[in-house]
Amino acid sequence: MTDAIRIPERSGTAFRLPKGATLEVIDPMGVQVSDLLAFNADDVGEAISSGRTFDYAETIYLTTGHTLYSNRSRPMLEIVADDVGRHDFLLTPCSYDTFRHFYPDKPLHRGCFGNLAEALAPYGVTEDMIPCAFNCFMNVPVNGETGKLEVLPPISKAGDKIVFRAAMDLVIGLTACSAYSSNGGSFKPIDYRVLP
Amino acid sequence: MTDAIRIPERSGTAFRLPKGATLEVIDPMGVQVSDLLAFNADDVGEAISSGRTFDYAETIYLTTGHTLYSNRSRPMLEIVADDVGRHDFLLTPCSYDTFRHFYPDKPLHRGCFGNLAEALAPYGVTEDMIPCAFNCFMNVPVNGETGKLEVLPPISKAGDKIVFRAAMDLVIGLTACSAYSSNGGSFKPIDYRVLP
Numbered sequence: 001m002t003d004a005i006r007i008p009e010r011s012g013t014a015f016r017l018p019k020g021a022t023l024e025v026i027d028p029m030g031v032q033v034s035d036l037l038a039f040n041a042d043d044v045g046e047a048i049s050s051g052r053t054f055d056y057a058e059t060i061y062l063t064t065g066h067t068l069y070s071n072r073s074r075p076m077l078e079i080v081a082d083d084v085g086r087h088d089f090l091l092t093p094c095s096y097d098t099f100r101h102f103y104p105d106k107p108l109h110r111g112c113f114g115n116l117a118e119a120l121a122p123y124g125v126t127e128d129m130i131p132c133a134f135n136c137f138m139n140v141p142v143n144g145e146t147g148k149l150e151v152l153p154p155i156s157k158a159g160d161k162i163v164f165r166a167a168m169d170l171v172i173g174l175t176a177c178s179a180y181s182s183n184g185g186s187f188k189p190i191d192y193r194v195l196p
Numbered sequence: 197m198t199d200a201i202r203i204p205e206r207s208g209t210a211f212r213l214p215k216g217a218t219l220e221v222i223d224p225m226g227v228q229v230s231d232l233l234a235f236n237a238d239d240v241g242e243a244i245s246s247g248r249t250f251d252y253a254e255t256i257y258l259t260t261g262h263t264l265y266s267n268r269s270r271p272m273l274e275i276v277a278d279d280v281g282r283h284d285f286l287l288t289p290c291s292y293d294t295f296r297h298f299y300p301d302k303p304l305h306r307g308c309f310g311n312l313a314e315a316l317a318p319y320g321v322t323e324d325m326i327p328c329a330f331n332c333f334m335n336v337p338v339n340g341e342t343g344k345l346e347v348l349p350p351i352s353k354a355g356d357k358i359v360f361r362a363a364m365d366l367v368i369g370l371t372a373c374s375a376y377s378s379n380g381g382s383f384k385p386i387d388y389r390v391l392p
Contacts (some may be wrong), residue, residue: 060345073295149255
């Protein structure tokens with residue numbers, strides 16, 4: 001078994017994921033969020049799209065059996081296993097601006113947005129090209145009557161994972177989330193493993 | 197009163213909306229959808245963002261008093277009046293691909309996506325830069341328990357409108373929707389009016 005790679009707390013990384021390879025995103029301590037982005041490795045103008053995915057899946061809660069689509073309506077990632085069953089695809093990565101808005105009394109942090117922007121820059125992805133992320137383990141219930149959403153602590157337990165298979169050659173951006181509310185107020189690492 | 201401009205059925209347009217100006221989007225016959233996009237007129241890399249808006253509004257249903265934000269977390273449009281109270285910001289514009297997926301037995305149409313891409317090209321907006329649209333009058337209830345969404349006919353009646361005020365100089369893309377399910381199976385025009 002390939003060793004898992006650790007993403008330290010409040011940081012991010014980017015790497016290539018070849019078509020057909022499997023990506024495991026693991027919450028090693030439980031109750032932590034990992035923002036995931038995907039871009040076509042041959043043309044980073046093609047990016048993961050919450051709107052296309054919601055349209056085709058006909059649900060806002062994605063889990064095993066669902067496919068994450070690109071802005072060009074092509075399959076990027078298939079969810080092939082999921083220990084948790086609750087993830088978010090509504091919200092954009094936390095950033096300086098979201099820290100100012102939600103945590104005005106806390107120290108500023110560039111957040112997942114800044115971490116993703118730095119990690120993805122070598123692949124030609126600019127800040128404006130960063131879309132809504134697939135936020136693994138993020139727990140954002142929506143009230144169907146009022147539309148109101150809440151950001152609650154994840155229900156993931158230590159060692160839980162979600163597993164994706166790449167439907168095309170991809171560049172992946174992945175974080176250990178930096179925001180307070182999304183991870184129950186504690187910052188923790190995220191592990192991931194790529195299997196050919 | 198400035199005359200309203202008509203967007204013919206299954207078509208789209210784009211125009212500048214100066215900071216402080218008001219945009220009325222009117223459903224002249226009722227039960228029709230209009231996809232709205234907004235870009236910073238001085239730098240079209242800054243675009244309307246469902247994810248940033250959901251984050252700050254803490255709801256997926258936007259109406260009077262809510263602000264639509266850009267991917268740079270800046271206010272783009274404020275909703276200042278709304279006769280309908282039900283719009284969608286989850287889904288991407290209908291396209292050749294969505295027609296193939298949802299209506300395989302019906303004639304293909306480039307949809308709001310194709311109409312917006314053509315209308316916005318003179319402003320430097322490419323297809324890959326088209327994000328989730330704010331879909332005026334589109335009725336997409338979400339089941340809060342299961343996450344499942346449905347595309348139902350709009351609840352807008354003839355003459356109903358939603359009114360926006362521009363918080364920056366904008367380029368607006370606007371359509372009369374081309375999809376079958378979003379408008380109850382009938383294609384109708386959309387009217388709009390810009391007030392200084």
